[in-house]
Amino acid sequence: MLSSQVSGQVTACILLGLLMTCFDPGSCVCYFSLEYQGVYATQSIISGGSTIQYLEVAIEADSIPIWGNCHRRLGNNVILYDTTGGTDCVRCFHLQFRSRHILEVHNEGLERCYTNEDAALQTCPTLEDIRNRETREIMLYKTTTIEGQALDPVYCPLNGRFRMTYNINDGRESATECPEPTSTLANCPRGNAFTMDLHRCSFGDFSKSYECLGDWEGTDGQRYLALHDPTALAAADSDPPPPRFRCAMYKLEEGTGSIFLSLSYDSTCINKLHSAWEGYETLVLTPTPPKTPASEATAANCQFPDWAQGQWENLKVEGNQLTYTDLISYKTYRAYCLEEEIAGLIPVYTQSQCGDEAFTCLAMQERSSNVMEFQISPDVKTKYEVGLCSSPASLTWDAWVTQGRVDRFKQSPCPVAGEYTGVIPDATILCAKLYSDCNNPEIMFYTVFSCYNRSEVIEEREYRCLGQWSETTVTYTYTERRDQAGYECFAGVVVSDGEIYIMEAGVNCQRGLEAMSYGMKLVKQAPCLNDAAMAPRPYTPPPTHRPWWNDTRNPWTKKASSTTPKPARKDTSKGGVSPRAPTPILIPVGVLAVLLVFCRVWA
Template identity: 45%
Template structure:
């Protein structure tokens, strides 16, 4: 199992504190672990619209070396100070985490420099009107037609904090499509050239949903193939969405390794309009999903009909399961699940419920690539906004009533899902302020505290164990639901600063003493917080966040993503990083593989997929 990214983060932070040069600063300024790693960004485009060139940069715990060290954070803005040349240079950067692999950086420009911190703050995007009273009033661009003077740079991650290979993202376009293709001839006044008018060209995300495979056939140019890996997607203008891609392979010479596109689906027909920029930005020659440097119209291949007598099916999934969840959508008798370990989309049709509670149901399943099987699904409502489910260990090529027997399921192989739009708020299981020591990290203290006015919100802070502690990291969690099982309490949360979902297991020993432990993405069982967890002692009653003053960590423009359920048919998802704050759960990798093994067993063709170890 690879080294925990959380451990590497704190080890790197301690190195900075102990070995780094001392700087005059009134407050700590560090980058969250999710922003750290190695990146590339577009540097130049060769003359004549040729190849795009890239430059490398690194984001460490407290600096972006080519731009400066972290001097001050103001919400999602950060002031970087560079004094390497003798004179002080301060610039403001607005950081938006578009996905785990894509970071958007907005700035006035690398050629602008300020020697005054106040002047630099007034140059910040988003913050300049309210940051300081002496900042001049700036007209809103949307109100007065003023063209924004900020420059956006996209940073594409190439390796993580510990040097680990980046994890793939799920592509939002599912299934097989025929497409037409046009390009823009910039040498002739942006005249459009229709290069693929027939529908012989095809695109698909089979057999693995993290890639898009384009096969150009019957076009004005020679037949060729291009495969892209999806890096992330996020909201764009006018109900369109951005999609970032990296080229995995090509049988022809291409302009850029990294590409940005806008896409939009026609809800009535399923036809998807998609346009690419001419380089690795999201602005060059990209105006809308129907107007870009390269434009495609993707038409879904004829839908596969459900076998009789499944269409229509009288069976409905449980009422409490209906709606959109992290990686799952349930509507009537149909459940769509996007497995982010195997990058496979499963569409399940309810055949019959097997108990009075409606928790177990015989299902007919199909992947986005057309493979079919019969199985049984077991779902349990864990909280008002949390459910867990698993598919039976055995499956069948034929309808088989025995697929729902107890022996076909395990007690520790659940997949946990949080509801995207909460039905009602679920209070966190603790109230007040608790403090403790980070296990295995000498000199670091933890503080967990709640908000009386919003009992569903809790905050977590890591700082030095000193009289006047320097804050290194802050996180905000929204509790979605909790339940007790085998004497311990499971709490499923959404981490609001990056939008991921995380599970914690805890034991409340007394009113003033608790133990908590991270339980992975899917509420891992057999975790003993009393033996492996972090001890926290109560120091006070609940209080408003204003009383716990401190600068919050970066919040992405959209949490991973705006709505974690998104497909070419409806809403989104990028996934989530594993950032331990109480120490990695023992046996995490083995348990998580077991959680997903049920899904893989249902569709045996997925054995060709290599499961990547996640953080």
């Protein structure tokens, strides 16, 4: 989603376009979420002996121009109408959001189309069709945002340094090209890319780098990885030119840490790619043992708190050791406690996947049984100093990093009981509904729709609540997206039992937000009458703990001004852990959904 730092002129342009267009019945029926929108490259020729060519595909707010206009969305299936040929051509596409830069599309075949929606619906791919590879696969690799902006890097799951063997199955020979584990692979110094240095191979020494675009679990249960070759365009005149994008399968072997990796022949995920062990190119990666931790770490007799033990989003805590993947610096850190926790502060020794070492101070707080937060001080030391965490006020602290527990102990009910509706402040022609699943109180839904036509849905989201806590007048709730991968935090204010204000607080529960000024007002329309525990109760504000919406930033409103200044961030190049920075506040999803279409008309 776009940052909220969008000018008033752009917002006015969007609203004007939406007003002028949506009064035409049937013209505003179906939209693509902003996560889907962008400019993509897709392979246009699938042939082992042909030059690989690419086609540009743009996904706009309400259309994919080369395939048609968005008519109806049914879960991951979308009906597109193409009238460019003079007659209606209706097709069903299955869209699966795999990562920020990868969209996997399945279709019966672009050469087929139908003249009515009912016929096209019969051809919508099912998960079984996709699993059995009975549909046409179209891999879309995002190259820029729809506005032409460059993309953010993505962390690479091939983490650390490895020795490797390498084999290419091109039919020219039966022997393995690099049979000895003298070649290496590492995602150092950039955790969003890796470099293979091949040595003692039948073709001589060779080096190759790839940027990671995302990894995911496929419909078949296997792990996939999308790669970009940054040198492919420069080598376009070679014979044959290398593919710009590659698809791979990989498997991490538990216990040994070894990784089996296979790459496809081209930019598809099906051409000569069958498993992590069988592909056009196959690699076996054996991890290089990390540096021995500092003596202070090996001699320490301590453990991280019992409540923190286990698997979290990007954090794993086991005894006296934790492993954290920092998606901002694109590094993975191992941290060892040096002393027992005192008032939530723990001195630690850290080591990155590239071997960078440091001593620093860690703060950990349990927010609920399924939510924790931690802070790392960027004031790192090269040698351990007794009393490292004894004066926390003298240290610089990075923002809190919020983490949801993967191995959850118990479900956490959402603090929303019933149905609430409101008008989006920055787009008053758009309304929103927030409502709970009365039979599953940990689930809540959010829908953006036209205030003039409730059936005209702009955006739909589904959340699982993981836990909530309060700080002063602000209550935060941390959630997991169920309609796609990801986590989000909300903050807010309760005015009465029937009136709340909510805001989006990013992925790390950003502090200093003003929900009453910048949040979205929601008014209760109906309680959960079928569940006595969820029925409305007299509102009595507790002394310190308020419901999550008390200070929650609505993800669909303008940016709030922060009342809490950020601490100065020091250089972490010496090996300190760099937690994720707060996510910018976002402008309305409904507004974003129509941004590109209408601004081109009304700018």
